[in-house]
Amino acid sequence: MVRNYRRLPISWVGCKGWARQQLIELSTIFFPASCVACGQDIFKDQSQESRQAGNDIPLCETCRFEVTDLSPRCDCCGLPRPSDTSCPLCQKIAQQLGEEKILWQQIFVLGSYQDLLRESVLAGKRPAGEGLVEALSDLLIERHPAIRDLKLDAVVPVPMHWHKRWERGTNAANTMARKIASRLGVPYRCDIKQRIFTRPQKSLSAKMRPANAFAKFSGVGSQLTGKRVLVVDDVATTGATLSAITRCLLEINARVVYAAVLARTDEAMESEGNH
Ligand SMILES: [Zn+2]
Ligand SMILES: [Zn+2]
Structure with missing residues (x-):
């Protein structure tokens, strides 16, 4: 029975x-x-x-x-700044990126690219570090609950050339985008492609990076027309790659582009002083 x-x-x-x-x-x-x-x-x-x-x-x-920032950070350029004052660096960063103003609407940063976060980001560039990247992506959302209020339509990773991905066996930005998209319940999309295999950004000076970055990416299709998009990467140094991707997304008529990174360096400021 x-x-x-x-x-x-x-x-x-x-x-x-x-x-x-x-x-x-x-x-x-x-x-x-x-x-x-x-x-x-x-x-x-x-x-x-x-x-x-x-x-x-x-x-x-x-x-x-x-791994988490304690001091305030500008939500436009992503660099540390004194609290309750307007950021003195945004305009300089935009000029360095070859733009009139910073193209993304807002940037979300987990912490500074140093110590444990730096080690974790480097570990995340290997297949064994995928779990670490996922955990840090979750922490990024937890520390920035405002991401949930952006009414996003898609999460897009900074793309990696297939040859580099094949060499590394993983792409931290992809892992991050998948995790964030799944947490937020929005689609994960790859509408930006890397066209050519150019010189690594880290081998170039801050001045050379914007042109090198923009030359290698292009937006494909019209699925993101009128959409609110979050572009993600594991680390931003000068911001040239993120800026190039944002420009590509705006060229394929994305309505608004936000950026999120696990780690942000202060290199943009330092390199300006050096050159
Ligand atoms: Zn700023
Ligand atoms: Zn621990």
């Missing part, structure tokens, strides 16, 4: 939920989750509030603290 499970008493349903919760708690004791950055048991230093909030980002609190 088949028992009818559809009409279980509410107390039994509640009991099942409680038992499930106990099993999850037990599994964290016998099989503790490890921090993807340092390998430590996550729950060792995680607060009770954080556990109860059901936080599923596999990063311990020490690493979370180390």
Whole structure:
């Protein structure tokens, strides 16, 4: 005889939920989750509030603290700036990028490209680091809840030439875009292509980077016409690549473009002083 499970008493349903919760708690004791950055048991230093909030980002609190900005950062150029003042660097950065003004509407940055975040970004450029990139992408959204209010239509990664991707075996920007798109429940799209294999940006001076970056990318199709787009990359130095991608997206008639990176360097400022 088949028992009818559809009409279980509410107390039994509640009991099942409680038992499930106990099993999850037990599994964290016998099989503790490890921090993807340092390998430590996550729950060792995680607060009770954080556990109860059901936080599923596999990063311990020490690493979370180390990779995240504490000081304010300009949401236009992405560089650190004194709080409660207008940014003195935006116009200089735009000039350096060969534009009248910075093209993206707003940039979201997890932290400065140094110490643990730098090591994590470099580790994320290898296939074994994909989990780390995913965790940092989750943390980026957690630290910038405003991203959820942008009413985005698509998340687009900075593309990588197939040859480079084949050499590395992974593309951190792709991993990031997929994760962020899935968290936000919006499509992940690859409407920007890298046309040619040009010299790596890091081998060029800050002045040479905008032209080199713009020469190699192009937008394809009309699927992003009138859309609100978030372009993502693991690291921004001068911002030339992000600016080139933003320009391509605006040329294929994206309505507005936002940018998000895990790490931002202060190189744009420093190089200006050096040249
Ligand atoms: Zn850790
Ligand atoms: Zn600024």
